[in-house]
Amino acid sequence: AQSVTQLGSHVSVSEGALVLLRCNYSSSVPPYLFWYVQYPNQGLQLLLKYTTGATLVKGINGFEAEFMKSETSFHLTKPSAHMSDAAEYFCAVDSNYQLIWGAGTKLIIKP
């Protein structure tokens, strides 16, 4: 069965530091991969997606993620964290037309 694992329910970084949120998946077929962001008291918003083609994909707000098939990973990064990035981030896998969600990672930004 397909599954998504996000390592770390909470990640804390200093403002200006690198953001790295980890996502690993299992899928029996080539997956489509997504990252969503949820700001406090709001719905989820698509941050970026990988479907086919270039394995490094860029999203909104300076985030990017790289699909690494050999490692079954799709980690989310941002070179320099801003206070406004504080939110919860969800990784999701679309495999066989079913969307499987990770448990989410809360990103905390320290001033």
Add this chain to the structure above:
Amino acid sequence: DAGVIQSPRHEVTEMGQEVTLRCKPISGHDYLFWYRQTMMRGLELLIYFNNNVPIDDSGMPEDRFSAKMPNASFSTLKIQPSEPRDSAVYFCASRGQGTNTGELFFGEGSRLTVL
């Protein structure tokens, strides 16, 4: 274009009462999803519709939950009778035909508290 619109944003009710949550999807979107989010269980898909027809309701917790989509621009999720364990944030999401399964547009959610 307006996004997915949900109402009410907040609902506080007493155990045993009926609760109705409403959703207006983005115009032209053919798929509508109802999700529930809790700290313990994360994001759970309850039911989804395609062209107003329920396709998969396997996530609906029990018979107390029901969902309808009488037309392309309106859906309801009803809980009758409500119980404290139903307290959660309920999200509606929609997507267009021909887009990836994962490209959803979410509403801002309805936070339900059952006392």
